[in-house]
Amino acid sequence: MRRHVVGAASLVVALVLWGHVPRAQDKVRAVDALLASYHDAGLFNGAALVSDHGKVMLKKGYGFADFEWKIPNTPDTKFRIGSITKQFTAAVVMQLVEEGTLSLDATLSSVLPYYRADTGAKITVHHLLSHTSGIPSYTGLPNFFRDVSRNPYGVREFVEKYCSGNLEFEPGSRFAYNNSGYFLLGAIIESVTKKPYAQVVRERVFEPLGMNGSGYDLSGPILEKRARGYESGPAGVRNTDYLDMGLPYAAGSLYSTVEDLYIWDQALYGEKLLPSKAKDRMFTPGLGNYAYGWVVQKRPIGVDKAERLTIGHDGGINGFNTIIRRVPEDRHLVVLFNNTGGTSLGAMTDGILDVLYGRTPPNPRRPVATLLYDTIRKSGVKAAIAQYREIRNGNASAYDLGPGQLTRLGLELLNQKRPADAVEILKLNVEVVPKNANVLTVLARAYRDAGETALATQTYESVLQLDPKNQNAIDSLKDLKR
Secondary structure: OHHHHHHHHHHHHHHHOOOOOOOHHHHHHHHHHHHHHHHHOOOOOEEEEEEEOOEEEEEEEEOEEEOOOOEEOOOOOEEEOHHHHHHHHHHHHHHHHHHOOOOOOOEHHHHOOOOOHHHHOOOEHHHHHOOOOOOOOHHHOOOHHHHOOOOOOOHHHHHHHHOOOOOOOOOOOOOOOOHHHHHHHHHHHHHHHOOOHHHHHHHHHHHHHOOOOOEEOOOOOOOOOEOOOEEEEOOEEEEOOOOOOOOOHHHHOEEEOHHHHHHHHHHOOOOOOOOHHHHHHHOOOOHHHEOOOOEEEEEEEOOOOEEEEEEEEEEEEOOEEEEEEEEOOOOEEEEEEEOOOOOOOHHHHHHHHHHHOOOOOOOOOEEHHHHHHHHHHHHOHHHHHHHHHHHHHHOHHHEEOOHHHHHHHHHHHHHOOOHHHHHHHHHHHHHHOOOOHHHHHHHHHHHHHOOOHHHHHHHHHHHHHHOOOOHHHHHHHHHHHO
């Protein structure tokens, strides 16, 4: 608590020093204080790099890369970057297009002959790059993470088994974020170049740019300064679940450092990797503001909340959250890597950009689930519910009171085999958010774990009234009836 107060006080001091035109050193102190306040609130543990008009103003580690050995994070710590991988995959595809060995209009069947012909003939490389293919995303398949994610697969085997489902919509008609599409792009890169995807990215991007802290992350090889992945929940930090890194592949298997993503950012202003015409195409947004491996949209930033064009992407993979956001008109860059999972880096990024444009960012909202868990541990679930109601009625702005907080707390209690306590917390969640299928689904699971079969059945039926295609509820009802 003392560290949090000191961090918040430092932020206030740094901000009031400015006046209306922040000096460079004032901005550095304010950004550092903001990041420290998120770290003290348990919302950030990782590394950060911020550049102002193309020049690095801050690069720093916060918390531990390895909690068990108390090894600190540093700017050259290597993190799994999750879906930020997609922009490197897209860049390699655009290089192949520029070389004439691949076309954006090429069909999936023509560049990957073993893919099913009926749907592959309708889908183009452009559809895969822009998440408009209609192919179901393998990470959205029921029980994928529970039953599949630990198992090794070859590229072709995985494509045929998990990236070849029936189309959910006509290609090009809708945007639906899709990891299967970028897995397929990796397979296409291998088919065209006759080299492994990891080697192609290294030879075409990392080595030419001198990104020596980046590569394809595999669990086996020794990798210096690799951050371990953790999950942070109401009860604290634990090791994350194992994931076979062959599965994220071209959609999410790379690692990097915040320093290397600064090199990447700077290279995108030049033509060392791609000519301007190809970059313009790569950064042209389509449906859902999605370009090729990037989200391109205007955001309100700074004192005047002016709409400024931003180019960025989030990443999330077991134990890690990442974000890169660029403001090209002023050559600003924010890169945040976090290795305690389960957090959103968007509010932090917004706050940092506000600092760069002279606006005082809001303080972080502390996770109420952590506070309530401590109260349950000390005084019981009834005291925690009373505390939540008191906070909601009097001090709501200081805490994150979103439905995800009570859901996380309920799941923590279920994992600890305390279903009766979980039911009470999740009933409170339904009271606050009464018509939310996800909230009701977790309550139904709690009823089931508590042996309340009739209430579980009734709640799953309520889920289907809100979301008739909810596969979790459909399967659970079948199990309950059986």
